[in-house]
Amino acid sequence: MPQRPISPHLSVYRMTRYTLATSIFNRFTGVGLSCGLLLLVYWLMAVAGGPMAQARAQRLLGHPLMRIVYAALIVSFCYHLVAGIRHLVWDTGHGLERAQSQKSAWLVVAVSIALMLAVGWCVFAGAGRAP
């Protein structure tokens, strides 16, 4: 196989500008959410396994270190949701001009951070209740 560069290139563009960073972060957060899917199915299976099984799972899910995982999942979910909606808008043929996509990149960052803070506040403010 010819040694062609692999798409998408991570090292040949300026990350600091706009669209590459928002695009690759969408991928990272997508992978994060796939890992979250594992956790979701594990939790559903634990509930199906009865009170004892769920109590065992809850010891793992309720571990303080799991808060890091939940925080990462909240960041991933909020970003992937907002960035995904931007992709759906693009698919209608709108917002593809450079100036527009630059502007929407910042909009995605701003809206998703606001969403992260809101969801994070709901989850971690009622700390006693959080999973």
Place this chain on the structure above:
Amino acid sequence: MSLRAPLRRVLGAGSAHEGVHHWWAQRLTSVALVPLTAWFAVSLLTLPSFDHATVSAWMHGSATALLLILLVLVGTWHSQLGLRVIVEDYVRGAGARTVTLALLTFLHALLAAAGVLAVLKVALGGAA
């Protein structure tokens, strides 16, 4: 003379033999996941606790069970579509790529089946 039927060309099925199916499935699942994940997030945040009685009573509702099954199925499908593209982009070598893609597909099928089974078990089981 081309042996390809005009319809094939119109449908865009090139050498990959599948045309825009992947792209379209990714769009459909992402649209479906917007309300599904929003519902799931709000549900988790409004559950009074995560002990077994509360959670299984919640999952006992038909609407909850239905939406959870959809979330698991559409979520695993979307995840499979997304991870597949990443593997196709970055895993070098046809052998390694094929094996990784096969494993990913099996893993997602397993996740989907296990998730649906778990929800059905709780939803159809005895009184919570």
